[in-house]
Amino acid sequence: MMSPSELQALLHEQIPISSAMGIRVTHADHRSVTLAAPLHANHNHAGTVFAGSQHALASLAGWALLRRWAEAAHWQAELVLGKAEIRYLRPASADITVRAAITDAQLAGLRTARDEGGTARLDLTLDLEANNTVCARFKGHYVARASPSSPV
Numbered sequence: 532m533m534s535p536s537e538l539q540a541l542l543h544e545q546i547p548i549s550s551a552m553g554i555r556v557t558h559a560d561h562r563s564v565t566l567a568a569p570l571h572a573n574h575n576h577a578g579t580v581f582a583g584s585q586h587a588l589a590s591l592a593g594w595a596l597l598r599r600w601a602e603a604a605h606w607q608a609e610l611v612l613g614k615a616e617i618r619y620l621r622p623a624s625a626d627i628t629v630r631a632a633i634t635d636a637q638l639a640g641l642r643t644a645r646d647e648g649g650t651a652r653l654d655l656t657l658d659l660e661a662n663n664t665v666c667a668r669f670k671g672h673y674v675a676r677a678s679p680s681s682p683v
Contacts, residue, residue, distance in 0.1 A: 532603040535559040538595055549591055552584060556595065561603065563632035564596040570626050570661075580623035580666070585659050589669035590615060592631040593655045597673050600633065606645040607678040613652075614672040623661035629669070631657055644675065651675040 533541065535556040543550035553572040558565035566588055573584035590612050601608045633641075637653055644651030652674055659667040 532561065533559070533599055538564070538599055541598070542591060542595060546591060546594075548587060552587065554588065554591065557628065558630070559595075559599060561600075563630055564592055564599060565628060565630040566592045566595065567626060567628045570624070573627070577622070578624065580627050580661065582617075582619060585619070585623065585627065585667045586615070586617050586669070588627060589617065589629050589657045589659055589667070590671060592629045592657055593653070593671045593673050596631040596633060596655070597653060597675055600638075600641060601645075601675060604642070604645055606675075608645070608651075608675040609678055610673065610675050612671055613674045615669065617667055617669045619667045621664070621666050623659070623666035625661040627659050627661045627666065629657050629659045631655055641675065645677070648677045650677075 538559050539556040553569045555567045557567045568588050570580055573580050575581040594610060597610050641651045655671050657669045658665045
């Protein structure tokens with residue numbers, strides 16, 4: 532399974548904006564991924580975290596979680612964010628973090644899709660935090676579809 536540093540390198544390689552944003556993988560295990568982004572690389576005119584940076588960070592957290600699971604499950608899948616919405620609750624005036632985690636039921640659905648060579652859908656709700664306070668709530672609908680070359 533990819534280490535946090537390997538996952539961060541993959542993010543920076545495959546999704547270059549993650550590098551420009553200074554995104555770091557601060558935690559990654561078999562059930563969750565935590566990403567962080569510094570205020571200094573993601574601020575707006577008001578000195579708080581830019582809304583687009585918050586959306587991108589949350590989007591990438593879900594993608595990274597799904598990508599890490601697919602790699603560990605030996606499933607070559609195309610991973611996309613099919614739908615997303617975010618609600619900004621308060622300004623974030625410090626570095627931000629977001630944690631994406633997966634439940635047992637979600638894992639079972641992913642395994643079934645992998646085993647059947649089908650398409651998996653994963654709904655995640657993620658809280659973005661700055662100074663240990665939730666500043667935004669993101670809801671994303673991710674899709675994982677077996678790649679044509681994926682052995683099933």
